Amino acid sequence: MELFTNQVLAGIATGAIYACMALAVVMIYQAIDHLNFAQGEMAMFSTFIAWQLMQWGVPYWGAFLLTLAFSFAGGIAIERLLFKPLAKAPILTNVAGFIALYAIINSFAGLIWDFTIKQFPTPFGSSPFLGSQLISTHQAGMIGVTMILLVLLFFFFRFTRIGLAMRAAAAMPESARLVGINTSWMIALGWGMAAAIGSIAGMMIAPVVFLEPNMMLGVLIYGFAAAVLGGLTSPFGAVVGGFLVGIFENLAGTYIPGIGNELKLPIALALIIVVLVVKPAGLFGRPIVKRV
Amino acid sequence: MTAMLNVRDLRAYYGQVQALHGLEFDLNEGSLTTLLGANGAGKTTTLRAICNMVRSTGSIEFEGKPLSGRSTENIVRLGIAHVPQGRGTFTTMTVEENLQLGAITRKDSAAIVSDIERMYDHFPVLKQRHTQQAGTLSGGEQQMLAVARALMLRPRLMLLDEPSFGLAPLIVRDLFRILSKINREDKVSILVVEQNAQLALELADKAYVIETGRIVMSGSASEIANNEDVRKSYLGY
Ligand SMILES: Nc1ncnc2c1ncn2[C@@H]1O[C@H](COP(=O)(O)OP(=O)(O)O)[C@@H](O)[C@H]1O
Ligand SMILES: [Mg+2]
Numbered sequence: 096m097e098l099f100t101n102q103v104l105a106g107i108a109t110g111a112i113y114a115c116m117a118l119a120v121v122m123i124y125q126a127i128d129h130l131n132f133a134q135g136e137m138a139m140f141s142t143f144i145a146w147q148l149m150q151w152g153v154p155y156w157g158a159f160l161l162t163l164a165f166s167f168a169g170g171i172a173i174e175r176l177l178f179k180p181l182a183k184a185p186i187l188t189n190v191a192g193f194i195a196l197y198a199i200i201n202s203f204a205g206l207i208w209d210f211t212i213k214q215f216p217t218p219f220g221s222s223p224f225l226g227s228q229l230i231s232t233h234q235a236g237m238i239g240v241t242m243i244l245l246v247l248l249f250f251f252f253r254f255t256r257i258g259l260a261m262r263a264a265a266a267m268p269e270s271a272r273l274v275g276i277n278t279s280w281m282i283a284l285g286w287g288m289a290a291a292i293g294s295i296a297g298m299m300i301a302p303v304v305f306l307e308p309n310m311m312l313g314v315l316i317y318g319f320a321a322a323v324l325g326g327l328t329s330p331f332g333a334v335v336g337g338f339l340v341g342i343f344e345n346l347a348g349t350y351i352p353g354i355g356n357e358l359k360l361p362i363a364l365a366l367i368i369v370v371l372v373v374k375p376a377g378l379f380g381r382p383i384v385k386r387v
Numbered sequence: 388m389t390a391m392l393n394v395r396d397l398r399a400y401y402g403q404v405q406a407l408h409g410l411e412f413d414l415n416e417g418s419l420t421t422l423l424g425a426n427g428a429g430k431t432t433t434l435r436a437i438c439n440m441v442r443s444t445g446s447i448e449f450e451g452k453p454l455s456g457r458s459t460e461n462i463v464r465l466g467i468a469h470v471p472q473g474r475g476t477f478t479t480m481t482v483e484e485n486l487q488l489g490a491i492t493r494k495d496s497a498a499i500v501s502d503i504e505r506m507y508d509h510f511p512v513l514k515q516r517h518t519q520q521a522g523t524l525s526g527g528e529q530q531m532l533a534v535a536r537a538l539m540l541r542p543r544l545m546l547l548d549e550p551s552f553g554l555a556p557l558i559v560r561d562l563f564r565i566l567s568k569i570n571r572e573d574k575v576s577i578l579v580v581e582q583n584a585q586l587a588l589e590l591a592d593k594a595y596v597i598e599t600g601r602i603v604m605s606g607s608a609s610e611i612a613n614n615e616d617v618r619k620s621y622l623g624y
Contacts, residue, residue, distance in 0.1 A: 256487070256491060259480075259484060259487060259488060259491070260488070260491050262480070263491075266477060266478075266479055266480070267477055269471070270471070270476070270477060271488075272440075272458075272459040272460050272463070273459065273463060273468075273469050273471060274463065274488050274489055274491050274492070274536065274540065275464045275491060275492035275540065276460060276492075277460050278460070
């Protein structure tokens with residue numbers, strides 16, 4: 096029983112990262128109906144920016160905020176330059192765009208900062224949390240940050256006019272234009288917010304996995320799994336999905352013989368496929384209705 | 388005096404298919420004008436062309452400003468509210484959020500609050516259901532909501548695409564009575580396209596008849612209502 100509790104707690108801790116990543120995935124999916132395969136690389140690049148700022152002597156929280164601002168602007172720029180022109184293009188063209196973006200960001204990061212792993216600091220320290228050996232203060236901080244993010248997003252979408260406009264633009268673009276909403280800018284804003292959220296995920300995970308250009312590969316797949324499980328249209332679902340995937344990953348690694356660390360990724364992929372077959376809208380998503 | 392809305396030589400296209408063939412009409416400020424036509428005549432396309440939602444050529448001027456080259460949202464911001472065919476309800480949002488979305492371009496938040504109350508006076512059923520998801524409303528209620536949402540813009544001109552479609556006759560009569568009141572009291576000019584000609588002609592001051600993308604007849608609503616051909620084709624007596 097003790098082992099089980101430990102694994103669930105550890106799963107919640109890693110799940111916080113997936114939850115963060117899934118939030119970013121859902122933000123873009125809401126805006127453009129596509130999964131952004133380059134989301135992880137964008138987060139990685141943002142994390143390098145934070146690292147670089149700290150190398151230059153900027154204190155942690157200053158670097159954190161500057162990175163948020165940079166990522167927000169960068170997300171908007173990517174949408175304006177690359178994906179706005181592709182808005183009416185077929186799905187495959189968009190997928191090609193995401194893959195190109197993935198490759199470009201990955202090699203740029205390698206070029207600028209090379210592929211050796213780097214230490215990334217945590218603002219929460221890494222001592223045992225509340226004297227418990229189960230999770231560290233960093234992991235507790237990560238869970239807290241994810242929760243704060245979710246609450247902020249909830250208030251933003253529920254109680255602000257710009258949040259309302261973004262929801263309207265995502266749900267019914269034509270009607271949104273007819274009430275005067277600039278839907279194209281709402282999409283750009285969604286990209287900016289997703290990039291900023293992704294950068295938080297990157298900065299939270301970097302102290303755990305070390306900073307290097309390929310650090311987000313696995314995380315993004317878990318983020319996708321979390322988003323699909325929770326429902327691609329629900330930020331709340333994305334967070335719940337993130338925690339569930341984290342727990343599931345840890346329990347499977349512990350109790351199913353032969354899974355170990357190598358097989359954890361295929362488990363995430365299998366989870367995506369099972370959810371898509373059994374409950375395509377996810378646990379909390381709106382059922383997808385195709386208009387004819 | 389030049390008209391509030393001035394449409395000249397309007398041609399509209401869906402891919403290679405031409406749907407409007409040099410359509411021309413005017414709408415005077417304060418008027419309630421109706422555009423009548425059978426299914427497929429080009430009524431919806433005309434309204435969509437005004438809001439730049441379909442590829443078109445020709446000239447459309449609103450209060451002296453050409454609309455060509457403007458995006459849909461910019462045209463709406465000039466004060467043109469469009470209640471589209473199918474109503475365009477934000478089905479996953481509440482009734483009140485729908486009304487707030489109607490006023491999303493406005494900055495005067497105090498006036499928005501009082502306008503929402505005014506809409507609840509016009510349409511009491513919306514007040515009863517203000518926290519309900521708009522998609523769960525009946526067809527008639529959704530049409531009321533669509534009109535209320537459009538009015539939240541405080542438009543100068545309101546475009547309505549077959550508001551009577553799918554509604555019971557009594558509800559249609561109710562709706563048109565409210566439209567006519569809004570037209571008189573709030574000084575909102577209205578262009579309503581309809582297949583259901585009878586009620587529209589009772590309330591409008593001016594009418595046009597559209598056939599296969601062209602205006603084939605125009606005049607005061609009473610002239611059109613008394614026209615032999617119109618009575619045969621659109622009024623059924
Ligand atoms: N999306 C579309 N694609 C191709 N043709 C269309 C489309 N929408 C309308 N049309 C054609 O344009 C013409 C006018 O249609 P419409 O404006 O919808 O008529 P109405 O609203 O008067 O019923 C019709 O011949 C119709 O078949
Ligand atoms: Mg029509």
